[in-house]
Amino acid sequence: MEKRKKFSETLQSLRRRSGLTQERLAEKLYVSRTAVSKWETGGGYPGLDTLVDIAALFDVSVDELLSGAEIVDIAESESRERAAGMFGIAAGALDLAAGLLFVLPLFGVERAGMVQTVSLVEYCGITQFGYSFVCVVLPLVIAGAAEIAARLLAGNRLANGMLVVSAAIHVLAVLLLAAARQPYATALLFVLFVAKAAIALYTVRRLR
Template identity: 45%
Template sequence: MDFGEKLKALRTERGLTQEQLAAKLYVSRTAVSKWETGGGSPNLDSLQAVARLFDVSVDDLLSADDLIVLARDERRSSARSNGLLSFGLLDMLAIAFAFLPLYGVDDGSFVRMAGLAEYGASVGFGVSFAVMATTVAALALVGAAEATTALAAVRRGSRFVALAGFAAQAVAVVGFTATMQPYAATLMFALLVAKAVIGYRILRS
């Protein structure tokens, strides 16, 4: 018997409905239904909860091949979640771009480095300042969304959020380059490369 058949047999033997089993496992009835019909598989935590509830071992519920597949899926899921959290933290570092002296301010005889607000004042808070300030704010917000999605273990939409982060950071690199801010552009590009490396490792996992 496969896992779904074993689960249904154990549930029926205990006289439990799918709703009652779902309540004991703290999952939805739909999840239990999918497990029993082969439309989905529980994660490791849910599998261990099933084993404890019915006083059986995990080995009794899954074959060796199924355990290998489950372990692989768990590893991939963990890598994705950790990667998305790393993306979020790197994107939230954009907040530092508002305060670090990364922007050139013309002081007449020389150009000195200043924070974003001081740079904005020196150019009358014009278009270049608006581009950079919007970029920094957008990246920080996307980073917060990425971190929240990772910590809440939300799978749906996580790929979209990660892609939005990459897009926002690429736009930031272009924006800082276009406004002739080499230090900010270089640092932002380094963060983008770091994210690309993390993303590559996730895809390899």
Template identity: 40%
Template structure:
């Protein structure tokens, strides 16, 4: 007997409706319905609650194959959560690029590196830098808020926009001949790409 059949049997034996079971497990009725139809498994915490509620062991609830599937799913979800957090933090950290001395400014016969706040080579370029960096950091803050609110479905779109913003920033830094900020931005983009590839597996 598979998990969804066992859960349904235990629920009915204890004369509980899906809604009543959902209330006791602090999940939605839709989640219980999904588990009972065999379209998914509860997470580890919900599984512990089910085990305690019906006085059965987790081994009695799940076969060894189902345990492996559950562990893999849980692992994938955790990796995605960590990746989404890192994504947001990387984008948010671009606010530091306003204050760190990454921008080359001609000073007589040599180039002096200054922060963007002190940079006064070209007001148009400076404003473009400011706009892009603030937009990227605000995007990072939005990513972290969405992660806290658990809007997992929105992350694909968020990542695409994040990559796009980051790529535009790198192209601008290359075109305006800013080697330090270009190199650092490129490293951040590589980290994002590695995270994206790991999540896609």
């Protein structure tokens, strides 16, 4: 806490010495006034790029803003954020891969006493029950796309919420396909889910 207080006091002192309000400083740094307020009250640190901008703006070195230990802490924090972001993109991509069910012949249908495999699109043309699969597979694909977009545009907090939603849809889809005795389609979704869980486990270990 002492380290954060030192940075907050240094930033506040430099800002006031330059005659800048929090709003004006925020404009110069292209951040929100809330972010500046958080830094000055010891609620967090800016990213490394913003630290460089602050140092240039007030004509001081980064070392004068933060101690070496604090810089390392910020770098580690950004590394964890990037790891979480990469996991979210990978998880979203795996959800998007569920869209393969629409084109791959993984659904079994009985024809002339024989079981043939067709894609989900073809399956819907054969039986109305196929649309119940669409109702879980399509939302999973959409959730994957939304999760990737959230990671890239809105940050990890919103994306984490999308991850929970996509995980719930994924489990529901696996259970529905398993109950309908569609082993190939079930296997594909299950493998995608396991891959997502493995990536999550690896990411959690990196974040420790």
